[in-house]
Amino acid sequence: MRSRRMAAAVTTMAVVAGGLVSAAVIGVGPVLADHCDPAEAGQSPQASQTQQQNRNRNQGRQQDQQNDQQGQQEDQGQQQDQGQQQGQQNDQQNDQQGQQQDQGQQDDQQAPQGGGVALLDPAQSPDSPDSADSGNGDQADDPQATPEETANTFSRRRGGNGGNGGNGGQSTRSPSPSPSQSQSPGGNGGGPSQSASPTASPSPTGTGAGEEECADLGPFPEDFVDIRQVAPVNDNARTGRNGSRGTFVSQCGTNRNGHNNPDNFIVAPGVSNGAHHLHDYVGNVSTDAFSTDESLAAAGTTCRLNDRSTYFWPVLRDRKVDQNVDDPDGNVGQVLRARSVTLQFRGNAASRVVAMPRFLRIITGDAKAATNGAANAKAGWSCSGFQNRISPDKYTLCPRGSQVLRILDFPSCWDGQNTDSANHRTHVVFPGQGGACPQGTRAIPQLRMTLAYTVPQGPSYAVDAFPEQKHNPVTDHGDFANVMPDRLMQFVVSCINRGRRC
Structure with missing residues (x-):
């Protein structure tokens, strides 16, 4: 018993x-x-x-x-x-x-035990997209859609509901510029002119044990804007009688050969992973941390007319795809190759241009603008079909059929002596407000990079960045070293000064 x-x-x-x-x-x-x-x-x-x-x-x-x-x-x-x-x-x-x-x-x-029966989240939409097969702007099917409605998909990464922290902790960020801030394509005056200076907001800080592991990687909802909310501006510098109107385009492809590395021989020579983010390269096929004038001159190129110059920029990533998840710098996602790369050299509004010296090094933008401030920031985010609307500090959300554009204008007033400088900026500066170069400098062909991408629907892409920059769009930047043969450079100058399109 x-x-x-x-x-x-x-x-x-x-x-x-x-x-x-x-x-x-x-x-x-x-x-x-x-x-x-x-x-x-x-x-x-x-x-x-x-x-x-x-x-x-x-x-x-x-x-x-x-x-x-x-x-x-x-x-x-x-x-x-x-x-x-x-x-x-x-x-x-x-x-x-x-x-x-x-x-x-x-x-x-x-009885439900330890997750044996799933509880549905009433806030989760059954129609939320789970694939990137329709391009960036599918949300634009609804003409009333706003970037806020699209950007709320970031909420769970910030440890709360809608980015307000919730029970999992709080994330804070100083106010960023309103979506109405814009910049237009800078004319011959040297780069996009901004209706308001881009604000380099400090990165959000998270508290509380409930924060998700990636809650502070960035970018964040306020880093995106619907292109239709960016005000159009057309304040190109008027080309004067003595100005130069022509253009030359160097055709170098879109990096189909997969030339990538996290180096930057201009600002961190001889340092592997000196950039802490991946670069796309076109042009010179040998560019890495250890490049020299001699090695660049001896290498091959993807450009036509034997242009051995090197053109590079941080990659853009599809954050909907789980690749590179163990990257120590937080650059997570699948690399997106640009669908088109336009490398256009342009004239000056007030004067003729002179030839660039061979091996001249030029940078534009500031890879650390989110923490350094916006003084050197030159990011330009736009959409195809909306090139008169350029955001200096927000990723753009484009309508269906429109591609995301990155427009990077380089300085074009050379001191006449140096191919580089200690800060890589003072030897080549931007023209003044009216397009004329400052006293003591000469106008050289101005490089404009225009990179076009097909990205996933909604706010789900980001530029590679230093980890502390939180993938802030204001940190976009580009690099260039001139390795054109002297004869080709003279042809470029002739095209520009004669008003031709070459």
Whole structure:
């Protein structure tokens, strides 16, 4: 009789233990490889916490029911020891124990344990996109759509609902410029002119143990703007009588040969991974951290007319694809190769241009503008068909059929002596407001890089950056070293000064 009670108790304990083990196993889900995807509309931390609380309550109720069953079984055992109607009661009690065990097993199967039954997030839309097969601007099918509606997909990466922190912690960021800020393509005056200076906001800071691992990688919802909310501006410098109107385009391809590395021989010569972000290269096929004038002159090129110059810029990544997830600098996602690369050399609004010296090095923009400030920032984000709308500090969300554009204008007023300088800026500066070069400098052909991309729908792309820059769009930049043969450079100057398009 006692052995039967012990057997029943052991069986019940086994059921309880089995349920707890099952709950532990089921409750620990696999780590999602796409937890860094800024475009995925995943569950918010509040919803996840609510699910865990519900599972804990269900487990507690289940254990209470099982403890009650064990207590009833012990009481029945005591009644059996007292010898009251021992023979008949033994049979009845054994039947009751079997029924209770069967009932406990049924409860175990029905009650949610440790995630065994998924709880739906009421905030998650069943229609949220899960693929990047329609280009950047699918959200533009609704003419009333706003970038805020699209950008809310970032909320779970910031540890809260809509980026406000929630129970998982808080992320804060100083106010960024309004979407109405814009810049237009700078005419011959040297670069996009901005209606308001881009604000280099400090990166958000997260607190609280509930923050997701990638909550502070960036970019963030406020880093995106619908191109139709960027005000069009047309303030190109008027080309004067003595100005130069022509252009020359060097055709160098789109890096189909996959020339990439995280080096920058201009600002960090001889340092592998000196850039801490990946660069795309066209032109000279040998460019890396250890490039010299001699090595560049001896190498091959992807450009026509034997232009051995090197042109490079940080890659753009599709953040919807889980690649490079272990990158120590936080540059996560699949590299997007530009669909087109236009390398155009232009004239000066106030004067003719002179030839660049061979091996001249020029940079534009500031890869650390998010922390350095906007003094040297020259980012220009736009969309095809909207080139008169250029955002200096926000990624652009383009309508269907329109491509994201990166427009990078380089300085074009040379000091006449040096091919480089200590800060890589003072030997070549930008023209003044009216397009004329400052006193003591000469106008040289101005390089404009225009890079076109087909990106995933919504705010799900980012430029590679130093980790502390949080993929802020204001950090976009480009680099150039002139290795054109002297004869080709003279041809470029002739085209520009004669008003030709070459």
